[in-house]
Amino acid sequence: MVRVTDRQGDFLLEFTASSRTYVEDEPVIAVARFHYRGTGTGARLYGSSSGPIFFSIEQVDGDIDMTAGGHDDCPPHDFVRGRPLKTAFRKSGGYSFDDPDADFWEAFLADPLLRLPPGQYRLSALVGLHAGEGCDGPLMELRTTLEIEVVAR
DSSP states (O other): OEEEEEEEETEEEEEEEEEEEETTTTTEEEEEEEEEOOOSEEEEEEETTTTTEEEEEEEEEEOOOEEOOOOOOEEEEEEETBOOEEEEEEOOOOOOTTTTTTHHHHHHHHHHHHOSSSSSEEEEEEEEEEEEGOSOEEEEEEEEEEEEEOOOO
16 A cells, blocks of 8 residues: 655645556545544635545546546535545546547546556645635645556556
8 A cells, every 4th residue: 555645734635555566447445534633623624515525636657637627616514533534536527529638538538537658657646725715814834646557567
């Protein structure tokens, strides 16, 4: 197992992958956990309705680049001490039908599992939440990045 963390104040973002090396078309198992570790029973923060945790992929030795994205609304998110929010890696994004890689992106985004072609990758889990209602308060940003390799069959 591979594990990376980022901490800010009372919050911890933990990102794990089941392995550092995968075989082509093998599902990559990656999970992020967002912990409230303050002295109170919980905390309320504000951010996207797409969820507090976002993911991105960067292929270091190739063209695959999936930037994290979500809605720009700002509902509340409640966090309870001792109950981390657990989110499996989720894909996001879109593509143009005239993109030379449109067939790849269509198949990639349709597959609920994370399967990658051979290469070196950086998988990131990100959290961006505000302390104030309506996203008016200070922004808390946490980012963790795992480096994995996918080898050919």
